[in-house]
Amino acid sequence: MLISAGAQAETVKIGYAHGLELFQENETLKQTLDALQSRIRGVEFKLVSLSPINTLSEIKEQKLDFLIGPSNFFVEFRGSIPFTHLATRISANGKEPAKTVGSVIIARSDRIDLNTINDLRGKSIAASMPNSLGGWLAALREIHNKGHDPDAFFSSINFTQFQTPDVVSTVLNGNADAGVLTTCVLEQIEAMGMVEKGSLKVISEQPYDKGVFPCRRSTADLYPDMSFAALAGTPEWLAREVTVTLLSMPEFAGYRWSIDHDQFSIDQLMKDLGLGPYSYLKDTSLPGLFNRFKNEILIAVAFILFLVFNELHLRRLVRLRTKALSKALEEKERANEEAALTRRRFAALEKNGIISQLGTILAHESKQPLSTLSNYLTILQLHLGKKKEKDAFSEEILETMGSQLDRLNGLVNSVRNFAKKKQSPLVKTDLIEVAQKALRNYEANEPRFKKINFRFRSTLKTAYVLSEPFSLELLILNLIKNGYEEAVVNSKENPIVTVSISEEDDRYRLEVQNSGKEMSDKDIERIVTLGESVKPEGLGLGLSIIRGIADHFGADIKFRRRTGGGVIADVFFSKYEEEGCEHV
Numbered sequence: 001m002l003i004s005a006g007a008q009a010e011t012v013k014i015g016y017a018h019g020l021e022l023f024q025e026n027e028t029l030k031q032t033l034d035a036l037q038s039r040i041r042g043v044e045f046k047l048v049s050l051s052p053i054n055t056l057s058e059i060k061e062q063k064l065d066f067l068i069g070p071s072n073f074f075v076e077f078r079g080s081i082p083f084t085h086l087a088t089r090i091s092a093n094g095k096e097p098a099k100t101v102g103s104v105i106i107a108r109s110d111r112i113d114l115n116t117i118n119d120l121r122g123k124s125i126a127a128s129m130p131n132s133l134g135g136w137l138a139a140l141r142e143i144h145n146k147g148h149d150p151d152a153f154f155s156s157i158n159f160t161q162f163q164t165p166d167v168v169s170t171v172l173n174g175n176a177d178a179g180v181l182t183t184c185v186l187e188q189i190e191a192m193g194m195v196e197k198g199s200l201k202v203i204s205e206q207p208y209d210k211g212v213f214p215c216r217r218s219t220a221d222l223y224p225d226m227s228f229a230a231l232a233g234t235p236e237w238l239a240r241e242v243t244v245t246l247l248s249m250p251e252f253a254g255y256r257w258s259i260d261h262d263q264f265s266i267d268q269l270m271k272d273l274g275l276g277p278y279s280y281l282k283d284t285s286l287p288g289l290f291n292r293f294k295n296e297i298l299i300a301v302a303f304i305l306f307l308v309f310n311e312l313h314l315r316r317l318v319r320l321r322t323k324a325l326s327k328a329l330e331e332k333e334r335a336n337e338e339a340a341l342t343r344r345r346f347a348a349l350e351k352n353g354i355i356s357q358l359g360t361i362l363a364h365e366s367k368q369p370l371s372t373l374s375n376y377l378t379i380l381q382l383h384l385g386k387k388k389e390k391d392a393f394s395e396e397i398l399e400t401m402g403s404q405l406d407r408l409n410g411l412v413n414s415v416r417n418f419a420k421k422k423q424s425p426l427v428k429t430d431l432i433e434v435a436q437k438a439l440r441n442y443e444a445n446e447p448r449f450k451k452i453n454f455r456f457r458s459t460l461k462t463a464y465v466l467s468e469p470f471s472l473e474l475l476i477l478n479l480i481k482n483g484y485e486e487a488v489v490n491s492k493e494n495p496i497v498t499v500s501i502s503e504e505d506d507r508y509r510l511e512v513q514n515s516g517k518e519m520s521d522k523d524i525e526r527i528v529t530l531g532e533s534v535k536p537e538g539l540g541l542g543l544s545i546i547r548g549i550a551d552h553f554g555a556d557i558k559f560r561r562r563t564g565g566g567v568i569a570d571v572f573f574s575k576y577e578e579e580g581c582e583h584v
Contacts, residue, residue: 083230090257124155453496
């Protein structure tokens with residue numbers, strides 16, 4: 001751009017951090033300034049040297065228009081000063097031209113104890129500046145990537161401001177065990193003869209491929225080189241002209257300006273080291289801890305809220321379960337009441353059965369003595385009738401005795417007839433259903449029932465017989481009760497009671513077996529023949545009831561010894577015949 005004669009040129013300030021990269025710095029600045037000054041007329045470009053330590057404050061004081069500095073400077077200043085990235089210095093050759101900066105960690109060649117980064121733990125080291133990308137930060141991130149804490153890795157750190165000759169001489173003099181240089185600085189000082197080639201070695205050297213990167217290095221990662229940025233307030237036309245000039249410049253010292261810029265790698269480096277915008281990662285204050293562990297805190301809060309809602313949910317479930325339990329307890333109470341009623345009914349039926357048996361026995365056994373008395377009375381009356389003399393007193397006594405005998409015969413016949421008339425009608429009954437009901441009732445009434453090993457077996461779905469359900473249940477209940485008492489009292493090991501129903505020809509077989517003591521032939525004979533109880537305290541009434549009910553149904557009952565101890569009771573029922581039978 002041309003200006004009229006005599007007009008004063010506008011001064012444009014370009015700041016740069018002093019001591020960026022030795023040798024490369026002067027060549028880059030000189031070539032860039034000459035290109036800008038020759039292309040853009042009407043302005044005067046002025047270089048302003050900035051301290052690498054107080055860079056931010058000096059930028060604000062000097063009121064700069066442009067800034068040249070390492071890439072990490074711009075990540076560190078992000079949010080503090082507004083700027084626009086214009087160009088990045090890249091390698092003119094190489095497969096990844098935007099990645100041109102790394103660190104090379106050097107030590108004297110005679111230090112055979114120093115070969116890898118792990119060997120540097122607890123050693124002293126020299127570096128140029130704390131914020132130098134290649135001269136310090138890249139090396140720190142490599143240490144971080146190896147799983148170490150960079151802040152506590154070295155015993156001492158000596159910052160010397162300049163890489164050459166300060167860092168190099170510190171290492172060669174033995175004042176530091178190792179030093180950090182920017183990549184390619186070692187090759188340059190060896191080429192210039194500043195140090196004897198081979199006097200320094202590279203610690204933890206990465207595989208060397210000149211086609212990928214032309215210099216030796218200790219860091220696996222490489223980062224973008226220095227950047228050229230326009231600061232806030234710079235005219236748009238001027239920023240445009242500067243950008244066009246930089247991108248149009250020819251190569252200089254193996255470099256050129258480009259728009260290629262890997263901002264992410266620099267950002268990740270600063271984050272890993274807790275620098276710049278990520279300095280809160282090293283802040284132990286409450287705001288710093290929140291920023292550092294924001295995700296973890298949010299997850300913890302979410303987890304606590306989950307626990308709170310879960311607790312409320314659990315309490316709701318507890319209320320529902322408590323309500324359900326209360327309802328179940330009420331139902332159990334009703335079931336207990338029904339069981340108690342059933343017990344009373346069974347007790348009454350058992351009592352009535354015993355009375356009926358006793359009444360039947362008494363009526364049956366009284367019949368013969370009464371007949372004998374009646375016969376003798378008739379003979380006596382005939383004998384007295386042969387006498388001619390009649391005794392009114394004797395006749396009256398004989399007549400009274402006859403009437404009383406007739407009355408007693410009537411009572412006996414009435415009892416017998418009553419017993420026959422009280423028999424309930426026989427109906428179609430499911431033997432399996434009645435057996436299961438009897439088991440449930442006995443289990444509900446016997447709290448110790450679960451202590452025995454009880455089994456119920458049936459391969460049939462239904463087994464219909466002709467019986468009276470309530471009496472049939474009483475029969476099965478007595479068999480289970482007798483088996484349970486025998487098993488609990490006399491079993492040496494695990495007591496067992498097994499109820500099974502099967503089909504045998506044209507009959508159904510109900511089998512109840514229990515463990516217990518070894519039965520003798522005499523014991524089985526007492527049960528089979530006499531119906532006596534084998535228990536010392538038993539009266540045999542239960543067996544009598546069982547036999548009486550079985551006889552009433554036309555069932556056949558048998559008892560036999562069980563292998564291993566105990567008794568097996570078999571009751572055989574005729575299958576139900578549909579014709580001529582009532583169905584309920």
